[in-house]
Amino acid sequence: MPAYVLGRLLALLPVLFGLSLIVFLIMALIPGDPAQAILGSYATPENVARINRDLGLDRSLPVQYLTWLGNVVTGDLGRSYSLNRPVLDEVLERFSATLILAGAALVLASVLGLLAGIVSAVYQYGLADKLVTFAVLIGISLPSFWLGLLLILLFAVRWRLLPVSGMYAIYGGGGLVDLLWHLILPATTLAVVAAGVIARLTRSAMLEVLRQDFVRTARAKGVSERGVVFRHALKAAMVTVIPVIGIQAGFVLGGAVYIETVFQWPGIGRMLVDAIGTRDILLVQGGVLVVAASYVLFNLLADVVQRLLDPRIAA
Amino acid sequence: MKAARGFFARLLRNRMAAAGLLVLALILAVVLAAPILPLADPDATDPARRLLPPFSEGAWLGTDALGRDLLARLVWGSRLSLAVGVAASLLAAVLGSTVGLLAGYLGGWTDTLLMRGIDTLMAFPYLLLALAIVAVLGPGLLNALYAVVVVNIPFFARNVRGVAAGLRHREFVDAARLSGMGSARILLQEVLPNVMPVIVITVSTTIGWMILETAGLSFLGLGSQPPQADLGSMLGEGRKVLINAPHVAAVPGLLVFLIVMSMNLIGDGVRDAIDPRLRTGLPGKPGTATRVERPDVPAGHDGDAGALLDVRNLKVAFDTGSGRNLAVQGVDLAVAPGECLGIIGESGSGKSVTALALARLVPSPPGVITGGVVRFEKDDLLAAPPGLLRRLRGGRIAYVFQDPLTTLHPLMRVGDQVIEAIQAHQRQAAGAARARVHELFAAVRLPEPDRIMQAYPHELSGGQRQRVSIAMALANDPDLIIADEPTTALDVTVQAGILDLLAELRRQRRLALVFISHDFGVIARICDRVAVMHGGEIVETGPVLDVLHRPRHSYTRRLIAAVPVLGRAKEILRTDPLEAPA
Amino acid sequence: MSGAPAVQVRDLVKTYRPRFALFGRRRKPVTALGGVSLAVAPGETLGIVGESGCGKTTLARCLVGLLRPSSGQVLVAGQPIDRLAAEGPAALGRSVQYVFQDPISSLNPRRTIRQTLAVPLRFLAGLPPGDHPARLRELMEGVGLDPAMLDRYPHEFSGGQAQRIAIARALAAGARVVVLDEPVSALDVSVQAQVLRLLVELKARHDLTYVFISHDLAVVEALADRVVVMSAGAVVEEGRPEELFSAPSHPYTRRLVASVPRL
Amino acid sequence: MTVIRSALASLFLAGLLVLPALRPADAQIPADVLVVGQIAEPASMDPAVSTATNDFRILVNLYEGLVRYKPGTLEVEPALAESWTISEDGRVYEFKLRQAVTFHDGTPFDAEAVKFNFERMLDENHPAAGTGPFPLAFFFSAIEKVEVVDPQTVRFTLTEAFAPFLSNLAYPTGLIVSPSAVTEQGQDYARNPVGTGPFRFVEWVGSQQVTIERNPDYWGEPAKLQTVVFRPIADANTRAAEMLAGGIDVMVEVPPDALGQFSGGDFQVHEQAGPHLWFLILNTREGPLQDKRVRQAVNYAIDKQVIADNILQGTAVPAKGPIAPAFEWAYDDTIEGYPHDPDKAKALLAEAGAEGARLTFYVAESGSGMLDPVAIGTAIQADLAKVGLEVEIQTYEWNTYLANVNAGLGDKADMAEMAWMTNDPDTLPYLTLRTDALPENGGFNSGYYSNPELDRILDEARRESEQDKRGELYRQAQRIIVEDAPWAFIAHWQQNAVTTGTVQGFALQPSFFLLLDDVSKQ
Numbered sequence A: 001m002p003a004y005v006l007g008r009l010l011a012l013l014p015v016l017f018g019l020s021l022i023v024f025l026i027m028a029l030i031p032g033d034p035a036q037a038i039l040g041s042y043a044t045p046e047n048v049a050r051i052n053r054d055l056g057l058d059r060s061l062p063v064q065y066l067t068w069l070g071n072v073v074t075g076d077l078g079r080s081y082s083l084n085r086p087v088l089d090e091v092l093e094r095f096s097a098t099l100i101l102a103g104a105a106l107v108l109a110s111v112l113g114l115l116a117g118i119v120s121a122v123y124q125y126g127l128a129d130k131l132v133t134f135a136v137l138i139g140i141s142l143p144s145f146w147l148g149l150l151l152i153l154l155f156a157v158r159w160r161l162l163p164v165s166g167m168y169a170i171y172g173g174g175g176l177v178d179l180l181w182h183l184i185l186p187a188t189t190l191a192v193v194a195a196g197v198i199a200r201l202t203r204s205a206m207l208e209v210l211r212q213d214f215v216r217t218a219r220a221k222g223v224s225e226r227g228v229v230f231r232h233a234l235k236a237a238m239v240t241v242i243p244v245i246g247i248q249a250g251f252v253l254g255g256a257v258y259i260e261t262v263f264q265w266p267g268i269g270r271m272l273v274d275a276i277g278t279r280d281i282l283l284v285q286g287g288v289l290v291v292a293a294s295y296v297l298f299n300l301l302a303d304v305v306q307r308l309l310d311p312r313i314a315a
Numbered sequence B: 001m002k003a004a005r006g007f008f009a010r011l012l013r014n015r016m017a018a019a020g021l022l023v024l025a026l027i028l029a030v031v032l033a034a035p036i037l038p039l040a041d042p043d044a045t046d047p048a049r050r051l052l053p054p055f056s057e058g059a060w061l062g063t064d065a066l067g068r069d070l071l072a073r074l075v076w077g078s079r080l081s082l083a084v085g086v087a088a089s090l091l092a093a094v095l096g097s098t099v100g101l102l103a104g105y106l107g108g109w110t111d112t113l114l115m116r117g118i119d120t121l122m123a124f125p126y127l128l129l130a131l132a133i134v135a136v137l138g139p140g141l142l143n144a145l146y147a148v149v150v151v152n153i154p155f156f157a158r159n160v161r162g163v164a165a166g167l168r169h170r171e172f173v174d175a176a177r178l179s180g181m182g183s184a185r186i187l188l189q190e191v192l193p194n195v196m197p198v199i200v201i202t203v204s205t206t207i208g209w210m211i212l213e214t215a216g217l218s219f220l221g222l223g224s225q226p227p228q229a230d231l232g233s234m235l236g237e238g239r240k241v242l243i244n245a246p247h248v249a250a251v252p253g254l255l256v257f258l259i260v261m262s263m264n265l266i267g268d269g270v271r272d273a274i275d276p277r278l279r280t281g282l283p284g285k286p287g288t289a290t291r292v293e294r295p296d297v298p299a300g301h302d303g304d305a306g307a308l309l310d311v312r313n314l315k316v317a318f319d320t321g322s323g324r325n326l327a328v329q330g331v332d333l334a335v336a337p338g339e340c341l342g343i344i345g346e347s348g349s350g351k352s353v354t355a356l357a358l359a360r361l362v363p364s365p366p367g368v369i370t371g372g373v374v375r376f377e378k379d380d381l382l383a384a385p386p387g388l389l390r391r392l393r394g395g396r397i398a399y400v401f402q403d404p405l406t407t408l409h410p411l412m413r414v415g416d417q418v419i420e421a422i423q424a425h426q427r428q429a430a431g432a433a434r435a436r437v438h439e440l441f442a443a444v445r446l447p448e449p450d451r452i453m454q455a456y457p458h459e460l461s462g463g464q465r466q467r468v469s470i471a472m473a474l475a476n477d478p479d480l481i482i483a484d485e486p487t488t489a490l491d492v493t494v495q496a497g498i499l500d501l502l503a504e505l506r507r508q509r510r511l512a513l514v515f516i517s518h519d520f521g522v523i524a525r526i527c528d529r530v531a532v533m534h535g536g537e538i539v540e541t542g543p544v545l546d547v548l549h550r551p552r553h554s555y556t557r558r559l560i561a562a563v564p565v566l567g568r569a570k571e572i573l574r575t576d577p578l579e580a581p582a
Numbered sequence C: 001m002s003g004a005p006a007v008q009v010r011d012l013v014k015t016y017r018p019r020f021a022l023f024g025r026r027r028k029p030v031t032a033l034g035g036v037s038l039a040v041a042p043g044e045t046l047g048i049v050g051e052s053g054c055g056k057t058t059l060a061r062c063l064v065g066l067l068r069p070s071s072g073q074v075l076v077a078g079q080p081i082d083r084l085a086a087e088g089p090a091a092l093g094r095s096v097q098y099v100f101q102d103p104i105s106s107l108n109p110r111r112t113i114r115q116t117l118a119v120p121l122r123f124l125a126g127l128p129p130g131d132h133p134a135r136l137r138e139l140m141e142g143v144g145l146d147p148a149m150l151d152r153y154p155h156e157f158s159g160g161q162a163q164r165i166a167i168a169r170a171l172a173a174g175a176r177v178v179v180l181d182e183p184v185s186a187l188d189v190s191v192q193a194q195v196l197r198l199l200v201e202l203k204a205r206h207d208l209t210y211v212f213i214s215h216d217l218a219v220v221e222a223l224a225d226r227v228v229v230m231s232a233g234a235v236v237e238e239g240r241p242e243e244l245f246s247a248p249s250h251p252y253t254r255r256l257v258a259s260v261p262r263l
Numbered sequence D: 001m002t003v004i005r006s007a008l009a010s011l012f013l014a015g016l017l018v019l020p021a022l023r024p025a026d027a028q029i030p031a032d033v034l035v036v037g038q039i040a041e042p043a044s045m046d047p048a049v050s051t052a053t054n055d056f057r058i059l060v061n062l063y064e065g066l067v068r069y070k071p072g073t074l075e076v077e078p079a080l081a082e083s084w085t086i087s088e089d090g091r092v093y094e095f096k097l098r099q100a101v102t103f104h105d106g107t108p109f110d111a112e113a114v115k116f117n118f119e120r121m122l123d124e125n126h127p128a129a130g131t132g133p134f135p136l137a138f139f140f141s142a143i144e145k146v147e148v149v150d151p152q153t154v155r156f157t158l159t160e161a162f163a164p165f166l167s168n169l170a171y172p173t174g175l176i177v178s179p180s181a182v183t184e185q186g187q188d189y190a191r192n193p194v195g196t197g198p199f200r201f202v203e204w205v206g207s208q209q210v211t212i213e214r215n216p217d218y219w220g221e222p223a224k225l226q227t228v229v230f231r232p233i234a235d236a237n238t239r240a241a242e243m244l245a246g247g248i249d250v251m252v253e254v255p256p257d258a259l260g261q262f263s264g265g266d267f268q269v270h271e272q273a274g275p276h277l278w279f280l281i282l283n284t285r286e287g288p289l290q291d292k293r294v295r296q297a298v299n300y301a302i303d304k305q306v307i308a309d310n311i312l313q314g315t316a317v318p319a320k321g322p323i324a325p326a327f328e329w330a331y332d333d334t335i336e337g338y339p340h341d342p343d344k345a346k347a348l349l350a351e352a353g354a355e356g357a358r359l360t361f362y363v364a365e366s367g368s369g370m371l372d373p374v375a376i377g378t379a380i381q382a383d384l385a386k387v388g389l390e391v392e393i394q395t396y397e398w399n400t401y402l403a404n405v406n407a408g409l410g411d412k413a414d415m416a417e418m419a420w421m422t423n424d425p426d427t428l429p430y431l432t433l434r435t436d437a438l439p440e441n442g443g444f445n446s447g448y449y450s451n452p453e454l455d456r457i458l459d460e461a462r463r464e465s466e467q468d469k470r471g472e473l474y475r476q477a478q479r480i481i482v483e484d485a486p487w488a489f490i491a492h493w494q495q496n497a498v499t500t501g502t503v504q505g506f507a508l509q510p511s512f513f514l515l516l517d518d519v520s521k522q
Helices: A002-029 A033-041 A045-055 A061-071 A087-122 A127-142 A145-159 A176-210 A213-220 A227-254 A256-264 A269-276 A281-309 B003-015 B015-032 B068-106 B108-125 B126-135 B141-168 B173-180 B185-218 B231-238 B247-274 B351-358 B384-393 B414-423 B429-444 B449-453 B460-474 B494-507 B520-526 B545-550 B553-563 B569-573 C057-061 C082-085 C089-095 C114-122 C129-142 C149-150 C160-174 C187-207 C217-223 C242-244 C251-259 D002-022 D052-060 D111-122 D163-168 D179-191 D236-245 D256-262 D290-302 D302-313 D342-352 D374-384 D398-408 D427-432 D452-463 D468-485
Strands: B308-319 B323-335 B340-344 B365-377 B395-401 B480-484 B514-517 B529-534 B537-543 C007-016 C032-042 C045-049 C071-076 C098-101 C177-181 C208-212 C226-231 C234-239 D034-036 D067-069 D077-078 D079-087 D094-097 D143-150 D153-156 D199-205 D209-214 D229-234 D250-252 D268-271 D275-280 D315-320 D358-364 D391-397 D417-423 D488-500
Touching: A002 A061, A002 A281, A002 B108, A002 B126, A002 B520, A033 A045, A033 D398, A061 A281, A087 A127, A087 A176, A087 A227, A087 A256, A087 A269, A087 A281, A127 A176, A127 B185, A145 A176, A145 A256, A145 B231, A145 D236, A176 A227, A176 A256, A213 A281, A213 B395, A213 C251, A227 A281, A256 A269, A256 D236, A269 A281, A269 B231, A269 B545, A281 B108, A281 B514, B003 B015, B003 B247, B015 B068, B015 B247, B068 B108, B068 B141, B068 B185, B068 B231, B068 B247, B108 B141, B126 B141, B126 D398, B141 B185, B173 C089, B173 C098, B185 B231, B185 B247, B231 B247, B231 D236, B323 B340, B323 B351, B323 B365, B323 B514, B323 B537, B323 B545, B340 B351, B340 B520, B351 B365, B351 B480, B351 B514, B395 B460, B414 B429, B414 B449, B414 B460, B429 B449, B429 B460, B460 B494, B494 B514, B494 B520, B494 C032, B514 B520, B514 C098, B529 B545, B529 B553, B529 C057, B537 B545, B537 D275, B553 C187, B553 C208, B569 C187, B569 C217, C007 C057, C032 C057, C032 C071, C032 C234, C045 C057, C045 C217, C057 C071, C057 C098, C057 C208, C071 C082, C082 C089, C089 C098, C098 C160, C114 C149, C114 C160, C129 C160, C160 C187, C187 C217, C208 C217, C217 C242, C226 C242, C226 C251, C234 C242, C234 C251, D002 D067, D034 D052, D034 D236, D052 D199, D052 D209, D052 D229, D052 D275, D067 D163, D077 D079, D077 D163, D094 D111, D094 D468, D111 D143, D111 D153, D111 D179, D236 D250, D236 D256, D256 D268, D256 D488, D275 D290, D290 D342, D290 D374, D290 D488, D302 D315, D302 D374, D302 D488, D358 D374, D374 D391, D374 D417, D391 D398, D398 D417, D417 D427, D427 D452, D452 D468
Parallel strands: B340 B514, B340 B529, B395 B480, B480 B514, C045 C208, C045 C226, C098 C177, C177 C208, D034 D229, D034 D250, D358 D391, D358 D417
Antiparallel strands: B308 B323, B308 B365, B529 B537, C007 C032, C007 C071, C226 C234, D067 D077, D079 D094, D094 D153, D143 D153, D199 D209, D209 D229, D250 D488, D268 D488, D275 D417, D275 D488, D315 D488
16 A cells, blocks of 8 residues: 555646646746736836836746756745745645635535435435435536625624624634634535535435445344444545545546635635736646645545455555 | 337336436427528527526526527527437447447457457547647547547447346356357347347546547637537637626527436436336335235124234235235234245245245335235234334344345355344443354354354355255344245255254244245244245135145145156156146 | 367566555565466366355456456467457457456446347457347347347346346457456356356357356366466466365365265 | 434533633723734835735834825925925935934934935845845836935935836835944844834734734824724625624725724725726727727727726726826816716727627736626626627736736737826826837737827926826826727726724825824724
């Protein structure tokens, strides 16, 4: 297993390298540049040239890229011109916020999705199954900005139960409870789609597993129905569900942009959108590297869990 | 063509899928008829009449922020969005599936390279991609399509790759290669048709996303250009007035929901309709115990007084799409304590169904017990409440199944599986249970019981696995073991060992044994009596040697004649005029 | 038993190397075949018996080029198999064919029998499409099936019927050597007898050479002219089946024969 | 399957019980803390670096310049400078500085500090030049040198007379930073501002909040509030929801359609016209719009009143010409502009033989000061269609859009949306309508308008230091520009804000700044 993990981690390097090269090229070639973003209407050629010189953007593309790469190797991701701070600080801060949100959403999505999928499979074609199916379809077809605002209007504005937005209370905030409090709505919104996908998959995996011979064996030895469903069937179904949770983790990480916007969550998705808008190339590079690495790591984690769960795969 | 008709028939039998199809057909009909419908001009602005609520005069669904008729925009917008969604899904399907097929089928370095490429694509910030597309191709909905396609390629690639990799080692692929097909042809003609269901399902689930995703790109100029409506841009426009005029977003949102829902229902239906396992029977998940539908419960006769198990007139049927097929048509059996009854028959004879029906383990649906009595001592198992049934199963009545690789839980250590069997019936602490497993493993002559307890089924040999199954059956000192082809998957030398073990355990523990097999030699070696099954009925029953040497029924005679016997095996090559062709 | 052998195997070795691993413990390679040599004369039926894991299936797959041996040589009709394989899939397929154990899974579930059988006609026999219907009818009748069944899908057939189709496919391109890997193990005894009789009949009609692999000693005895017993990747004993099974000399063969349940 | 049912039920119950239990003590905002909902996080709090109105709303409370805009106007009044003199030729400005003013870090504000501030922006070899780039330094490019006469007196010498100089000094780019803080912090200064203003900086939590508090050592009237928190809330709906839920006390840039939520009740809506113009650049070099009559027809065809009243819900007023009425001294209120008159538009088009012409129209998806660009663009498209002009819209993301438009419309587009906010009537026409400002000369005259008469007037106005005379020159310029119609004049934005009922003393400024020292909460 350690060798497997190490191998997969090494495979991450070419992915990140390729990604940074493509990102760099696209950022360099699309219209608009940092000077434009800074100067807005005042982007005269002299002004643009001056800013490009200040930001080191007047050098040739290979030189810019290699300089950046050289710095990255030494752990220096450069400085964001649009936020006037080191890229690493910003990226880590934003990424941890996203990780909290995505992690909470993923846990929620997994719990809800698994439960819904199990109920749906166990009561196949029953009322519960139909209700779950309907809820899941609503979940995966609902635009998240819509759901997010709906939840805000109900829970925060109408009933004043939960905060509207942000990560901590503005005044006298901080601490875990405050964080959880602010997390409920965005995490729920973000979890809905993933929960739907997980529920659908869990349902079909459970149905598949419940037809297997070893489930019959469990019944034949007198295991209670709860044991059959949770100990036997669910465990086997998880082998198919886990990698999908891994993929969903990637989506939840990258797809949180809308939710981060609606709930003003200081996450990395929103940061990337803004950084792309202002053509803040170093910030984009830093953000992409972290997001891509975490995406690959989540998938690796899912694969490791799958391997732990299913001893046959590693053999 | 016949296949296609059958496919649609099956699809429509699924009520949910039929409903989805109906909704989608309705949407398509309206959308296609848009030019001839009496709709307002979708682009005519009238800011003075902006944000009218639904059911306003002259605007059934209200108006948007520029006073345009939402109904007209909805119809025309759906027309465009559906076209884009379908086109994008198909394009992504073609490209992604190609990558997936190649990666899965070729494997090795190609697989690694392609999948790392897919990883890169998935981790790539999609806005940047969209901006690059605007830069090269300019704004517009069509160009949004490319961005959406690229983003969705990984789905198809990943899903298809998994299936294709599974197909790579299938025998029909090898057979096709031996028939002279090259790799490209094998991919297209042999592998692709088998991957199609996955592609179809993925397409049906992505179309809705595609429509939603184009909404997400419109702020980059990647969307329909004003004044043209599409569902995505309508959602985006609705977002701005969400608080004071929620209907502007709700109207297109509802339609997206309908499209996504119908696509998914159809997708599920398609998956079921093309699943060969579900072709004959109604799809269903097996319940706890076989359903019993006895029209008349036979009057309580005393039965065979000395019998442990007494089966009278057992009938088992399977529900199929076209009616109910009787698989077991009135079987009578009796097993005395300590006796070994063999049941022999060919596939389809109903022998395994009979064995499973005894403890109501026939999967239901589609199985139904339609008549008879199964008396275990005093209890009629067909009327037993779930609690009693559960206590008997694995308690006094234990099962050993054919293939221990599939009948043992693949992800649980075998020791734990036996412990579970013990703890399902006895309150035993973990330590005591472990000691008991150790004892049982020794009894079934498994070497190094401690090591084997820690092993997973796949780490054991076939013989070892079957010994574990037998140990599991013995866990609660049963009175009756029902063994369904327990040695069929084993090599002859291993089979001999298992048969010896069963015979010995029977003697030691005064176990009654119901032994199902297709092999006369095996039955002869272990059983006292044998019942010969054919076509769901017992055609002959009696002491093993009597039946073997003086078969009374013609089927029994034919069956015995067909078995090659070492030393005079070539006899079976002489044509028997009595025999019906296969 | 004269002339060049139809199949000749020289010192065949097949080891499975563990997956390439950059790190971690290297697993030891597994030897499936440890230097097997044998020859089959034209028109002969060679039986190969042995228990699971003895290497008989690996040997069979090497014979038709589905597996590449680690070392050693396989000659079919005097031609090295790797040279045949290099000429493309067709050259090999015209010389030697294979019948799988599980008849259902060796047929593509999503293609009709007509489509499946047309493949060797087109790629191996090079038959123009116009001649296909007649030849397909002939093939079906040759294995005792109604040509009207050509447009059905595999799942609509019983195991015995499916195996007949698989045999028809093997014969379609006129290969003279057929490797049969447990062709009747998945069948019921009555059907098994019929398929065995069909094999005998076809062999006579088309002048075939069989390599017949089975774990069932009685079935091998019924069909084979000569039998080799394999254990742990090596041939342990060889001879005429009636003699070999009645008086086995190798201890493994003795144990094998003793384990067979008798009526 | 009672198992699952009970599992679900207990999960639900647990949720019901745990949620309220976890709820933190109601974090009521105290009365001396004001929370402002902004549209974005500031980019920098170094006034020399910053370019966005969003940042300025914070900066003007932390810093002061030598001069400032008189509240409620765009006219200049003393701030850190108590008085000043201007030489006859308009090239030398001498400022008398306020005594005993210290920066928040305790260092004194004096002439040296002023000199440091401007040289940092203008001199590439200045030791603190690395804290840049300073994008708006060109506001002061007329400065030849800055001299310290004595600690309380500083003298600016310009290369030539430059009338907007004082107005530019009042702009946030002219706010004075603490030299010692800049020197100490280097590049980190942008996130650790030190000024002389009524509030001082407390903390900046990335994309969550910027907190400032009352400066107890302020030289003037101390601020009434103890603390002000600026929260970036990018989504307009969320901002409105926060306001409704009581999470913020002040909300700026209320989307037009959300205004209805705040009319009456506990909220106060504030509106203030500002020096803003929303217009269409018309391509005077290529295509049908080369003909002045067609440009005028476009102006007549667009119903600006409907755009302002309906689409923008009264958050803008129709524009009649190129200069905003907020510049009272320079605005010509006799100009009629182009009232909505489709018939006249059709007549003009017929006269020019341009009926049914096809026009390509660049539309931005968003952008600073662009209001609701897609909706407005679509409305304009519909209006032009009514007079028989076929308009094809192409939409672009803001940065791409600017790159496309600033390069000149060329043969790619006939019209493009644009909006400017300026601090002086000079800025907009000077940068965008002169011959010298053509794209090939590096200016923003993307529609290639060229009129020597206008060029002359604008140059003269720049050198004229007397405001009445300057005003007259701009009125002349307006008449010329309106007649030639190089643009279609659409609207002037009325910026708005909503405050809760408890907020007192709040007023918006024409400059779009947010001065909070007089604000209090009850």
